[in-house]
Amino acid sequence: DAKTTQPPSMDCAEGRAANLPCNHSTISGNEYVYWYRQIHSQGPQYIIHGLKNNETNEMASLIITEDRKSSTLILPHATLRDTAVYYCIVRVAGGGADGLTFGKGTHLIIQP
Amino acid sequence: GAVVSQHPSWVICKSGTSVKIECRSLDFQATTMFWYRQFPKQSLMLMATSNEGSKATYEQGVEKDKFLINHASLTLSTLTVTSAHPEDSSFYICSAPLLGQGRDNYGYTFGSGTRLTVV
Numbered sequence: 001d002a003k004t005t006q007p008p009s010m011d012c013a014e015g016r017a018a019n020l021p022c023n024h025s026t027i028s029g030n031e032y033v034y035w036y037r038q039i040h041s042q043g044p045q046y047i048i049h050g051l052k053n054n055e056t057n058e059m060a061s062l063i064i065t066e067d068r069k070s071s072t073l074i075l076p077h078a079t080l081r082d083t084a085v086y087y088c089i090v091r092v093a094g095g096g097a098d099g100l101t102f103g104k105g106t107h108l109i110i111q112p
Numbered sequence: 113g114a115v116v117s118q119h120p121s122w123v124i125c126k127s128g129t130s131v132k133i134e135c136r137s138l139d140f141q142a143t144t145m146f147w148y149r150q151f152p153k154q155s156l157m158l159m160a161t162s163n164e165g166s167k168a169t170y171e172q173g174v175e176k177d178k179f180l181i182n183h184a185s186l187t188l189s190t191l192t193v194t195s196a197h198p199e200d201s202s203f204y205i206c207s208a209p210l211l212g213q214g215r216d217n218y219g220y221t222f223g224s225g226t227r228l229t230v231v
Contacts, residue, residue: 034219043205043222099146099158100220
């Protein structure tokens with residue numbers, strides 16, 4: 001799986017958009033970008049994933065650069081409950097024979 | 113959606129005793145289950161992979177005789193920490209892959225975790 005780089009921490013004001021960057025310059029053509037988050041003392045939660053097109057769901061938007069070397073997760077209207085560690089992971093979709101390799105992620109703190 | 117139910121959510125045990133953690137897939141069949149361990153302020157580390165009906169595979173440095181994994185059915189995998197010691201105190205999390213097709217593959221679903229404290 002390609003390596004990812006994320007800032008260790010970020011702050012965002014409640015109600016504003018939180019933009020979390022991720023660099024994955026060695027991503028392969030068949031690797032997807034997945035985002036998970038882990039709220040304190042809970043298991044990780046799937047947020048969104050994409051290959052090359054931008055994606056949006058009820059939780060977030062994912063913007064992937066044209067060269068696919070980086071991406072941004074956008075939480076459009078952050079709430080206090082969005083405070084969590086966010087993990088950007090790149091891997092091939094399907095399969096499921098291997099576990100995930102988690103980096104250190106970004107600790108997003110939403111300020112009231 | 114696919115849910116993995118993990119129990120107990122927390123447990124305190126005495127040093128030298130064994131603790132069993134269960135993970136059940138509630139509305140799907142999990143032929144594979146992954147077990148992770150997370151120490152405070154650290155990321156999740158994969159410990160082992162269990163496959164229904166066969167022996168688990170362990171990551172380097174994880175003692176298979178200490179962390180016994182059983183995956184006897186398509187909906188239940190268990191992790192038993194044997195002869196627990198204070199250094200085994202950690203947050204244990206199970207996970208199952210969601211084997212959809214193409215972009216419908218959401219990757220993995222996770223249990224809620226078990227906080228183990230060995231005293």
